[in-house]
Structures are given as C-alpha cells and as structure tokens.
Amino acid sequence: MPDLQGLTSALQVGLGHYLGLSAILFSIGVLGVVFRRNALVMFMSVELMLTAVNLSLISFSRFLDDMHGHVMVLFVLAVAAAEAGVGLAILVEIFRKRDSVDVDEFRQLME
C-alpha cells in the first residue's frame, strides 16, 4: 500500500519539528510583548515564551535520552511562578495609583 506508506513517512516527526513549533510559539510570544500595550497581556506573552522554551528543552531531553532538561524545565516553572507573583503585585500597585494597566501610561517610576 504505497499511499499508507507515504502518509506514514509524512507523519514521521523528529527533533526539528518540535524545535520549529517551539520557535513559532516563541515568536508569537515576542509579537505579543511588542505589539500589545496591556501589561496583563504582555505578561501572558512572556509566559507563552517561557513555555516555548520548555518545549524545546523537553524535545532535546527526549532526543539525547537525558533527564537534565526536565529538571531545567522544573526550575523554569518555579521562576515563572515567582515572576508572575511579583510582577502582578507590582501591576496591582500601579493600577491603584494610575487606574490603568496600559504601558503607554507608565512614563515614570515615581510621581
């Protein structure tokens, strides 16, 4: 059955496929940080970029049959949680002072 064989080889994925997908997700995250002016959505885009990096770490870990990438992903998760906590606390404080989370409004640190 040549058709089935062609389909199977087309569906064969390797390291490059996962890394390409990771690069696409990372670029979407960069686009979000660059183009959105809402600080909340910018934070979400940063999380998206971190997840894309996690995907590439896991792919390399699978490719090299080496568990060190998984430990690195665990650390990235912890740092992302810390970053989200402190960042959103700062955002809440700014919102109380400015009544806005639009980064175009943030021109100075102190008022």
Add this chain to the structure above:
Amino acid sequence: MEGLFFYLFGTVAVISAIATITRKDPVTSAFWLIFCFLNVAALFATLSAHLMAALQVLIYAGAIMVFFLFVTMFLGKVKRSAAKPNPVLYGIAFVTVAALSVIMVNVTGGESSPFPEVGPEHGTIESVSHLLLSDYLFPFELVGLLLTVAVIGAVLLARREAPGSRGARITPSRSSESGREGAVGGAGDA
C-alpha cells in the same frame, strides 16, 4: 501515531497562542492561553515527559493562570490609552520579529532527526526526582529560597496600607525628606 498527535496538538497550540495575543479582552486572552498550555502539556506527553506534562497542567494552566485571571478580574474594566501607536515603530518591530521567527524556524527546523527509543523510566517522577535531589540539590534549595522571597515581596508590594498604620512607608519618609531640604534651604537663605 506520534506524528498525528504532534500535528493535531501543535496546530491547536499555535492557533490558541495567536488568539491569546489578538483578543481585546484580557480575560478571553487568559482562557486561550490556558488552552494553549493544555495543548503544550499534551505535546510533553508525546515526548514521554509525563511528570512535566502533569506539572504543566497543574502549575501553568492551573496555578499561574488562575492567578492571572484573579488579578485580571480584580482590576476589572481598564481604560485604554488614548495615545496612538507610531506606525513606523510598529512596522520596524514587525519586520524584526518576522525576521527573527524565520531565522529561528529555519535554523532549528531545518533537518529533522528522528527521536531514539527511550526506556520506560524516561520522564517518570522517580528518575526526575533522583536527579533533582542528587545533582541539582543546591539549585533546588535555591528555588525554594526564591519562591519564599517572591511570596514575601508580593505580599509587601500588594499590601493595602491602613491610614496611620506603622506600615505606611513611602509618604512620610518623602515628606520628611522634603522638610529637611526645606530646612537646609532656609538655613542657606538666612
């Protein structure tokens, strides 16, 4: 079979990521991002990273995104800036990001080497924790310290100050600063 899952979850992840950055409402964005994280967790599972898939669902799609949603809903309806974006700057930014993504996809996704077979212990809780508590013991403890510092910092930052409480920290110190400066200026005048 693995390829089928890759294309399925990968396509949905990319679509929901695009939806995340294009939706106007941050709450809608957050829900799309949760969906994207769930699909990435499924991709982790296809890479036999079972513990990481579970943690992606529990920590990212669960804890962190609930935190985002909580803050988004706490802030309520936010007003948008009246400032018009500079189209030239946006054009430059778009071209730069597009070039970056094309380079990254070309470099990383050029030739695709197939994954080798791995043993059944790859990605299990046991093997990850063996590594975590032997080779990475010191970084592991540091992460605990980091999380503690982050929690204390977040509480200090987001604390609402009662009037006249001991915790009121910025306003009095600044007024005393300006008072001292005024006194110095007065002395200079005299």
